[in-house]
Amino acid sequence: MTANLKTLVWVEHDGSAVKDATLAAVTAASQLGEVHLLVAGQGVDSVAQAAAKIAGVGKVHVADDAAYAHALAENIAPLVVELMGHHDAFVAPSTTTGKNVAPRVAALLDVMQISDILSVESADTFTRPIYAGNAIATVQSSDAKKVITVRGTAFEKAATEGGSGEIEAVASQGETGVSTFVNAEIAQNARPELTSAKIIVSGGRALQNGENFHSIIEPLADKLGAGVGASRAAVDAGYVPNDYQVGQTGKIVAPEVYIAVGISGAIQHLAGMKDSKVIVAINKDEDAPIFQVADIGLVGDLFKVVPELTEKL
Amino acid sequence: MKVLVPVKRVLDYNVKPRVKADGTGVDLANVKMSMNPFDEIAVEEAIRLKEKGVTEIVVVSIGEPKAQETLRTALAMGADRAILVTSDTKVEPLGVAKILAKIVEEEQPQLVILGKQAIDDDNNQTGQMLAGLLGWGQGTFASKVELGDGVVTVTREVDGGLETDSFKLPAIVTTDLRLNEPRYASLPNIMKAKSKPLAQKTAADYGVDVTPRLTTLKVVEPGKRQAGIKVADVDELVTKLHAMGIAR
Numbered sequence: 001m002t003a004n005l006k007t008l009v010w011v012e013h014d015g016s017a018v019k020d021a022t023l024a025a026v027t028a029a030s031q032l033g034e035v036h037l038l039v040a041g042q043g044v045d046s047v048a049q050a051a052a053k054i055a056g057v058g059k060v061h062v063a064d065d066a067a068y069a070h071a072l073a074e075n076i077a078p079l080v081v082e083l084m085g086h087h088d089a090f091v092a093p094s095t096t097t098g099k100n101v102a103p104r105v106a107a108l109l110d111v112m113q114i115s116d117i118l119s120v121e122s123a124d125t126f127t128r129p130i131y132a133g134n135a136i137a138t139v140q141s142s143d144a145k146k147v148i149t150v151r152g153t154a155f156e157k158a159a160t161e162g163g164s165g166e167i168e169a170v171a172s173q174g175e176t177g178v179s180t181f182v183n184a185e186i187a188q189n190a191r192p193e194l195t196s197a198k199i200i201v202s203g204g205r206a207l208q209n210g211e212n213f214h215s216i217i218e219p220l221a222d223k224l225g226a227g228v229g230a231s232r233a234a235v236d237a238g239y240v241p242n243d244y245q246v247g248q249t250g251k252i253v254a255p256e257v258y259i260a261v262g263i264s265g266a267i268q269h270l271a272g273m274k275d276s277k278v279i280v281a282i283n284k285d286e287d288a289p290i291f292q293v294a295d296i297g298l299v300g301d302l303f304k305v306v307p308e309l310t311e312k313l
Numbered sequence: 314m315k316v317l318v319p320v321k322r323v324l325d326y327n328v329k330p331r332v333k334a335d336g337t338g339v340d341l342a343n344v345k346m347s348m349n350p351f352d353e354i355a356v357e358e359a360i361r362l363k364e365k366g367v368t369e370i371v372v373v374s375i376g377e378p379k380a381q382e383t384l385r386t387a388l389a390m391g392a393d394r395a396i397l398v399t400s401d402t403k404v405e406p407l408g409v410a411k412i413l414a415k416i417v418e419e420e421q422p423q424l425v426i427l428g429k430q431a432i433d434d435d436n437n438q439t440g441q442m443l444a445g446l447l448g449w450g451q452g453t454f455a456s457k458v459e460l461g462d463g464v465v466t467v468t469r470e471v472d473g474g475l476e477t478d479s480f481k482l483p484a485i486v487t488t489d490l491r492l493n494e495p496r497y498a499s500l501p502n503i504m505k506a507k508s509k510p511l512a513q514k515t516a517a518d519y520g521v522d523v524t525p526r527l528t529t530l531k532v533v534e535p536g537k538r539q540a541g542i543k544v545a546d547v548d549e550l551v552t553k554l555h556a557m558g559i560a561r
């Protein structure tokens with residue numbers, strides 16, 4: 001099913017490469033119609049080149065300006081609004097940037113945004129999770145233009161090769177002057193990113209402290225080439241930084257294997273990982289709710305079991 | 314300096330949502346309702362800013378008349394006065410943002426602190442929309458808020474870690490989980506809150522058209538996962554994982 005809209009997809013990037021979340025958004029947009037991309041940033045030639053190769057892409061609008069260097073929503077939104085003069089739908093991945101920018105765009109266009117879609121049913125009808133994914137709503141939009149964010153785990157990733165998009169520079173709308181980037185502490189992590197990892201090992205409060213998280217969870221993850229996640233409890237307790245959090249308000253993941261260690265399985269955590277293909281749970285409490293969703297459960301003391309598992313795998 | 318804090322009444326965080334059999338939504342009859350947890354964090358942050366020059370905290374809720382209870386909770390926590398805006402229809406984030414923009418015009422706050430998302434509809438839109446309508450800066454997903462001279466500096470939880478941005482006042486801030494731990498209202502404060510001012514308005518009073526733009530066609534339960542097997546020990550777990558082609 002493909003509708004007949006002209007879409008503008010926000011390209012999430014790190015200044016040099018296109019992020020995977022973009023590829024799922026491209027797939028969602030392709031179900032609505034023609035896919036055009038927006039690459040905004042400073043010195044983003046290589047990103048634009050890579051974006052143009054994404055399969056099925058038409059025009060790649062490139063806004064290269066200091067105003068867009070840090071993707072501040074206050075500066076990006078007027079740029080998107082300008083481009084939406086000749087597009088029907090703005091489609092952004094549900095990344096923190098997408099979630100920051102899209103509603104501002106929607107308000108400026110007087111459109112009610114459809115957040116975090118799981119599927120495209122038709123040009124105006126979508127499914128989306130509500131109540132931490134405990135219910136799935138089918139919603140129909142009456143707005144002439146659509147503003148949509150896309151859940152990355154719900155759509156296949158578009159191929160990064162095979163496209164021949166036409167790169168077109170767009171004029172900068174300049175700075176609005178209401179916001180200034182100060183600094184960023186972005187974790188430098190050799191492990192796979194959570195949202196694209198094939199295997200994830202996640203730890204919970206039962207780890208007791210950051211050192212244990214480090215000495216128990218990370219060796220298993222490294223043995224498996226896995227990404228490392230955490231429950232909200234582990235993040236709140238300061239064992240690991242916020243970008244590890246999997247759940248309703250953290251990252252939504254769907255790896256091939258999700259290994260939950262010492263995580264009880266609150267609905268807010270399940271909301272972030274229950275679409276994983278295989279869930280393995282290790283917990284000493286045999287009644288922990290995580291076992292209700294786990295394909296393979298092992299009741300045991302994680303301090304004994306996990307090092308043994310790391311060794312035997 | 315005045316701070317405006319919008320709050321929403323939602324299904325309590327600890328209650329498991331049940332989809333209604335007729336597929337029209339989630340059953341909210343006879344279940345515990347509470348203030349959206351992110352909004353509690355917003356109220357708490359406003360109260361903490363009182364030690365740094367904030368003189369008045371106005372809380373506002375838009376929804377059914379029972380949202381008054383949520384406002385009383387905010388007043389008991391330490392807000393000074395409340396505005397209840399009732400509406401016969403469900404008001405979407407866009408409509409909420411438009412009403413809030415009108416209230417901002419009247420109240421002239423320097424800061425509006427909102428929860429980053431409500432745990433019922435999980436939209437994560439209202440703060441950004443309000444900022445867009447007002448042309449203000451938006452410090453979203455805040456884990457730290459510092460008021461300076463004419464600016465607010467916000468540390469934001471982003472996918473890769475933390476990002477700090479500064480915003481000219483007036484500005485919007487939306488709260489993330491780790492901004493603070495909200496206080497419980499004490500019994501004396503709950504009693505005191507009953508006599509704090511609460512103005513009652515309707516959406517029509519603000520001349521805002523809140524006709525929904527989205528129609529919910531149906532609401533269903535997601536596909537359920539079946540519990541799988543339990544293994545006896547690590548050796549059996551390793552065998553199972555290998556049989557699935559993992560870590561071989």
